[in-house]
Amino acid sequence: MKIVDVRATTVTVPLQAPLRHSNGAHWGRFVRTIVEVEADNGLVGLGEMGGGGQSAEDAVRGLRDYLVGHDPARTEALRFMLANPTASLYNNRTQLLAAVEFACLDLQGRQLGVPVHELLGGKVRDHVEFASYLFFRYPAADGSGEVRTPEQLVAHARELKDAHGFTVHKLKGGVFPPDYELECYRALADAFPGDQLRHDPNGAWSPEESVRFAAAIDDLRNDYLEDPTWGMNGLRRVRERTAIPIATNTVVVNFEQLAANVRDPAVDVVLLDTTFWGGIRPCVKAAGVCETFQLGVAVHSSGELGIQLATMLHLGAVLPNLSFAADAHYHHLTGDVIAGGPFRYRDGGIDVPDAPGLGVELDRDKVAEYAELYRELGGYPYDRDPGRPGWYPLLPNSDWADPAMAGPVDLGGR
């Protein structure tokens, strides 16, 4: 099998409502790039990456010179061909590598007639558990979907739990003053006494604020506190002062950092992201290191459509030491580009696909519809808050959003 073409299509899929985070927001939609890698036998492998537009599509097409003629089964070689560790100082292609790796694994699976998890050692579970990923949300254009108060947060979590069966709840914080988010977090604990909880303020707090927050939630059923502050040294200072496990998806995202964390621990749990780490296979390798050193492992979500969700499911399927529920933004989307409609949650998780390759096919009508929506709306600045024009956070943040400020906000178009 040889690669004959590489294609990229930017799509925009609407979210139920804009999702707020410590740096800004997802402005009511996700922009993603669908990557298709075609082989000389007519098979097409699927990949996906975050962001899009002309520059992203050009970057994908720019890989043709590297990939045309390459056997997609030679997956390990891609790491050196596209993202050589020394050359990467100049070309930072990790996310491109990930999208191509997904597509090459998909091609191999399709050719052999086996699911990707069989190429990765075989599944140890059929069903991957997910957390209800809860965000503070601005209202959608029709006024629905706002999550700002503890009551709205609990109602939203209950709705998701009823619909999908979640028993783990992750709150994306770092938006409002820490004491207000503490009130919200404790409201979740009161509403769902048997469920597990996690809070992730995306590194927005000082180490001292993080220690104070940790002490205030110490009596709850916490999976972990995720990136309460930034940097390995800050996290290490927090970890030394709390019994709550510390997790990260920001400061252990490659093998150098993983080694540093083993030598001088700063976090207990590593959230593996199939995009940030450059593919599914690096995540499997990293999970092996974590198993050796008894570090916890979870699956991170960087905002996915069905193709990337499939990579997360195959990853989750093969990790014996997946000790926590995975994360997904997926249930905030209003649609998807895959045939048969979005993946469905069942009992708080999603069944691992068993069809050949990643187990997903494109719905070409949906791709066309969402590509048109991208052309209509354009991109959005992820690190800008549509409700606070001109604002950007300091680290540690000292200028929180006002919990009394209700939407709507101007999400504009291009």
Ligand code: MG
């Ligand atoms: Mg995080």
